[in-house]
Amino acid sequence: MRTQLIRLIAAVAGTAVLAVGCGSGGTGQGAAGGKAEITLWQQKFTDQEDTWYKKAVAAFNKSQDKVVLKHVIVPADVWDQKMKAAQAAGKAPDVYTVNYSKVPGFARTGQIQALDPLIPADKWAGLQESVVGSVEHKGKKYGYPMLVEPSAVLYYRKDLFAKAGLDPNKPPATWQELIDYGKKLTTKDVAGVVTAANQIDMAWSSWGLQWNAAGHLPISDDWSTPQATDAKYKQLLQVYQTLYQQGIMPKQPLAPYADANPLGQGKTAMMVCGSWAASVLLQDYPKLVANIGAAALPSFDGDTTKPTATLGGWTLVVDAKSKNAKASADFVSWLLAGDPTLLVEFFKNTKFSKYSPRAAVADAIKNDPAAADNPWARTIEEQVVKYAKPEPAYDWAISLAFGKAIEKALQGKDIDQALQAADAEIKDVIAKNNLAGQGS
Template identity: 80%
Template sequence: MRVIRLTACLTGAAVLALGCGPGADEQPGGRTEITLWQQKFTDQEDAWYKKAVAAYNKAQNKVVLKHQIVPADAWDQKMKAAQAAGKAPDLYTLNYNKAPGFARTGQIQALDPLIPAAKWTGLQEPVLRSVEYKGRKYAYPMLVEPSAVLFYRKDLFAKAGLDPNRPPATWAELISYGKRLTTRDVSGVVTAGNAIDMAWSTWGMQWNAASHLPISDDWAAPRASDPAYRQLLQVYQTLYQQGIMPKQPLAPYADANPIGQGKAAMMVCGSWAASVLLSDYPQLVPNIAAAALPSFDGDSAKPTATLGGWTLVVDAKSKHAQPAADAISWLLAGDTKLLVDYFKTTKFSKYSPRAAVADAVKNDPAAAENPWAKIIEDQVVARAKPEPTYDWAISLAFGKAIEKALQGKDIDAALKAADAEIKEFIAKNDLAGQGS
């Protein structure tokens, strides 16, 4: 809790009793207080943030950084309430696809004037473009992680007469493999199974199917009814209707446990699954392989995933924008050892967009602990597209179309409905021309 500023210094005995308190954003000793809100991640990641904040505070004599972890399901409500009350944190975690939108609506500050140009060198250009709006940079990248990787059980492949060293190259092949791998106790494929999870986990597949997303680049027109998307919806319909994927999701899409628990022969999940598998199922690691998702036409050079991840931003109404930006610079653009420790903590299941950190990670002997890291980097990360930055409603409209197909409804009608929903959203929110 921040110390309340006294409206005037008291005199006499009252002064002796209370003293003249420090300012609302000051700690005893004249240190300026800034606040960091971090969305809750894994326990290991949360512990890294606490350690990093402690190291930052130890290195400062004029600023103190207060750190708070906020559960993901409470984040939006808590942030809106804090903003309405004028108590929003000075800096906070934000995923890439929200950064341009937050900049457009004036919720975060441009960081170019606050963080020196030298601190931006060495960051991957596609990642930098993900945090830009009208030529200004509004978020500092911390990590990237592909949204979709195919993890599979080599022992179950061999048992089904499949080559453990040859993952499916096309979706038709994946369906064929899935049929052979499905048993009473094991699902051939476990992947997203509801509109919300399918809305974001299929961004890479949307690119792979149609070479574009369901809205035009300038956000002026819907593109969900492109016939090229039929093959994407057909995959989900086939997997579900033929019992290759479970009728009820075994876990949320981001959860890697089904393959570790022996409930899935193939599992589509983000690269973060590696951290769970290495930590919780070490005995199974030799029997698990990773590969890029199949391509619809078999061309492995095409994207099958998008690159998401997290950044730090400064709130638009922060009264301490410069100290907040300095804290971001110290945490993310300073000593590479701090961030190498983060990637080590997460079992090298995420990737640094900053060249100096990426090089340091590769030279760390501990990186060999993740046997899938290089495969994912070379086959998935290298070909992935940045996450889209349009409103979540656009993604959800397409996710609902996939869900309808999964439930056995007409695919063309589902795509047409998504197209109409996106068109209506464009008109109501005056999106035309706001895309890049």
């Protein structure tokens, strides 16, 4: 769930300016020259992503004679507050960025509108079905998928592997091997492995591992029954407990989960992070690239076809109260379902650390010589993305309940009791929010 990374960036950016104007959204008619005005709110991402959006908006506006698009970049730390205020005032933006896990919920509450009637059927061809499923609610599509990025990839330092007597070309394949490797790699100056270490980061970064350990998430598919006490989850919490209690993980986190710097700085030999870490490593540690390997996170039983990550990402939606819904959807279609070259530039700008769910774009990327600059892209695509599950769309409190259980395991508390507490908390969330039957 790369929202955590965005929040990290926002914290550094502080009160970053709202780019390209800072007015409210959905203004309907009245733009200069008699053009209809639509507004795009984009959550602030990296500078490279923000620059791409600005360039794309300028190109769209140049191509239009009846519509003008106003582009607003909003820092992540004020996004919710600003959006709620705009909605309350009846001035929500026409189009805005949303991460996949929120789309079904927004659709259920009537915050966004279905795009099927607004975007021609042929524009939906060539999209990965599993990703399309992330933007669907009751058979209708409420967002157009832009990208996916797996939540968990194992990056490791080949030079430190060799120094510890480990084969640099054979990363750990099972969790027991991860523990064994971690012991050999841990020194007084270098951690054996760095991964999520607090309940919030563990709540979402472990989604893929929850699937890997038990074959399901800690709530039934229809969201009616908690499943956190499945005995198979004990092995997951035991791994975290062992890594932490035996000092393989640092006692004090070196950085938030989304931060790739500990590996580049030589503070850890192995690091679990999302695919976006590749762009940081390529940008900030170019001399180390040859000494860094990437692989799928180990599976509990060594089966490489089981998921170890979930696919998060971003989509564009049209507000339910937009006064120019068709023009807004036309922009979404132009940006994400139009010329593949436009999107290839986005992936190039982000060092090919994200992946396109649209076949035409994915094919164009493979034919772009610059794609070879990311030496881990193909491995991540074939070993991680291929088997990853969509990130869950249920209430965040459910994920947090499981994150709390993992945190208790880190602290050395009884694993059975930690899972029982999570199960009870999930049961309470289901009841208080009337979730039963609302899942897929």
